[in-house]
Amino acid sequence: MEAQLLEFIRDEFLDDPETEIDADTKLISGGFIDSFSLVSLQSYIEREFGKRIPAPRITAESFDTIKQMVQIIQQF
Amino acid sequence: MISFEFFAILGLSLVLYWLLPAQRARNLLLSAASLLFIWLLDHQSLVVVLALTLFSYGMGQAIYRLKRNSWVHVLGVIGILASLIFFKYLGFLAGLFDSLYIFLEALPRFSLHHLLLPLGLSYIAFKQISYLSDIKWKLVKPGSFADFLLYNSLFTIFLAGPIERFERLNPQFQSPRIPFKKADLELGSRRIVIGLFKKLVFADWLGFFISGIWNNPSQYHPGLALLAVFGYAFQIYLDFAGYSDIAIGASRLFGLRVMENFDRPYLATNISQFWRRWHISLSDFIRDYIFFPLSRLSSNKVWLLGFVPVIAMGLCGLWHGADSRYLIWGIWHGLGLSVYQIFQQLKRRLGKRKMLKFNAFFAAIAWPLTFMFVSLGWLSFRAFGLPMARHIFFSFEGLTLTLISFLLLIFLGRWLPAFLLDIGARIRWRPAFTLYLLLICLICYSALNTEFIYAAF
Incomplete structure (x- = not known):
């Protein structure tokens, strides 16, 4: 799941796909992804993993890194 | 907010709050102080706060207990929005109707211009919508009525927010005893x-x-x-x-x-x-x-x-x-x-x-x-x-x-x-x-x- 999310985020949201990001990179607070991108990410997660993550969970506190995303996805 | 009432209630309730041993009792004290603050500001606001709190708590319980709860969620949000529209926007809409009546010069006129917006209503409405939605999305449980009343009325944030979430405040209310810290x-x-x-x-x-x-x-x-x-x-x-x-x-x-x-x-x-x-x-x-x-x-x-x-x-x-x-x-x-x-x-x-x-x-x-x-x-x-x-x-x-x-x-x-x-x-x-x-x-x-x-x- 981590690798899949990493690939999606790198391909879809990064200005420069060669930017180095990993599972611990702070994506929201680091300014890599914004609310518009998070809407696409929410839809992607629902489509790929069958989990609908409520918006209040998609925040810089709980959804900032890919590791945190995986944890949240597993909670739902 | 910068008023004698606010600072008098703040000072008095603060002393009593830290003298009380249990968080439950402190919460009740804070609720009483908050309701007194709202009543002193505007009697009508107190009635609206209590009515909306009762309504949303009931809706929250129903959303939590029912399996097919989408309609209750929708009904709850509509109810809260209706109160907001009634108090905040009806005067504006009535103004439009008045203008229409003047134009037609036929129907009797009515005026709701002087309908007063209860203090803090816009903030409470949004807090309650987030409460119902978060229960629907299984992010929070409804909590006790006393805690929900305190969440809605807490006088320190009553007038203009921040529009705090139940999810963040309720665990603090439910703490066995918030420790006294000089810091x-x-x-x-x-x-x-x-x-x-x-x-x-x-x-x-x-x-x-x-x-x-x-x-x-x-x-x-x-x-x-x-x-x-x-x-x-x-x-x-x-x-x-x-x-x-x-x-x-x-x-x-x-x-x-x-x-x-x-x-x-x-x-x-x-x-x-x-x-x-x-x-x-x-x-x-x-x-x-x-x-x-x-x-x-x-x-x-x-x-x-x-x-x-x-x-x-x-x-x-x-x-x-x-x-x-x-x-x-x-x-x-x-x-x-x-x-x-x-x-x-x-x-x-x-x-x-x-x-x-x-x-x-x-x-x-x-x-x-x-x-x-x-x-x-x-x-x-x-x-x-x-x-x-x-x-x-x-x-x-x-x-x-x-x-x-x-x-x-x-x-x-x-x-x-x-x-x-x-x-x-x-x-x-x-x-x-x-x-x-x-x-x-x-x-x-x-x-x-x-x-x-x-x-x-």
């Missing part, structure tokens, strides 16, 4: 004094100096009018951030942590960032309960980039009041977000093709452009904005000075934001500062005393 008292009182200072010393005096220009711009030079526009940007920020400091500080005195509402918004380098730093509790609400659900309706790019931000921010504008100036202000920001997002998408595409060679240019104009955009938005937000805009932008002098100020901001932008951040980081607070600031606040309090701008919403 909480120190930090809380410091925040209150800083808030008073922002409001009484900066915002009110700034408002005093610029209000003459705003009320009659044509009597002044366009340059002064432009300064008054920037002045209002700082007045409304200092006024509301001052209020938020008092609310957060007063909550902290009881050991309660309330979310921050501002994070140096005028240092934002794009409009999206501005909204992550300005009235954070409202923009979080708009994002979670309006922007995301609207975005899910269609994956069409035109809908997502063109319509959703404008609708969401238009509603955000209308939340401030039933007035076209708020709607225009919201749409202005919605369009800003929309254009910024389209620009981001283009940048991404160009970046992939290694064609983007304008980064240095964009970096230079990012901060001044954002600041100017937000400042111009306040033109619509504040009454009499149109004459002011006409006076500045329909004259050669005004336009020239706007351009010069933009160039000046580009120059200042090279070092000013970093300098301000550095100064902020270097300040080492001493207890004596709190006393000095309080003294200045007391002097200013007798000179000027105006209501908080956001308490009217």
Whole structure:
């Protein structure tokens, strides 16, 4: 799941796909992804993993890194 | 908020609160103090708060217990919105009907102009919508009625937020015993004094100096009018951030942590960032309960980039009041977000093709452009904005000075934001500062005393 999310985020949201990001990179607070991108990410997660993550969970506190995303996805 | 009632209730309840041994008893005391505060402000508001609390708690219980609960959720949100529309927007709608009746000259007229907006209603309505939605999404449990009543009525944040979530406050209410910490008292009182200072010393005096220009711009030079526009940007920020400091500080005195509402918004380098730093509790609400659900309706790019931000921010504008100036202000920001997002998408595409060679240019104009955009938005937000805009932008002098100020901001932008951040980081607070600031606040309090701008919403 981590690798899949990493690939999606790198391909879809990064200005420069060669930017180095990993599972611990702070994506929201680091300014890599914004609310518009998070809407696409929410839809992607629902489509790929069958989990609908409520918006209040998609925040810089709980959804900032890919590791945190995986944890949240597993909670739902 | 800066009233004898507020500080008397704050002082008395604070002493009793820390004398009580159990958190349950403390919560009951806080609820009683909060209800007394609301009753002293406005009897009607107390009735509305109690009625809405009962309604939403019942709905929350039903959502939690029923398997097929979508209709209860919808019904609950409609009920809350209906109360908001009734008190906040019916006067406006009745005005429209009145005009229609005058035009027809047939039907008997009725007037609801004098229907008073219960204090804090806009904030409670949003808190309750988030409560019902979070139960629906299984993010929270309904909690006890006593805790929910305290969540809705907590007097430190009652008048103008922050629009705190039940999910964050309820665990604090349910703690067996919030420990007494001297640091909480120190930090809380410091925040209150800083808030008073922002409001009484900066915002009110700034408002005093610029209000003459705003009320009659044509009597002044366009340059002064432009300064008054920037002045209002700082007045409304200092006024509301001052209020938020008092609310957060007063909550902290009881050991309660309330979310921050501002994070140096005028240092934002794009409009999206501005909204992550300005009235954070409202923009979080708009994002979670309006922007995301609207975005899910269609994956069409035109809908997502063109319509959703404008609708969401238009509603955000209308939340401030039933007035076209708020709607225009919201749409202005919605369009800003929309254009910024389209620009981001283009940048991404160009970046992939290694064609983007304008980064240095964009970096230079990012901060001044954002600041100017937000400042111009306040033109619509504040009454009499149109004459002011006409006076500045329909004259050669005004336009020239706007351009010069933009160039000046580009120059200042090279070092000013970093300098301000550095100064902020270097300040080492001493207890004596709190006393000095309080003294200045007391002097200013007798000179000027105006209501908080956001308490009217």
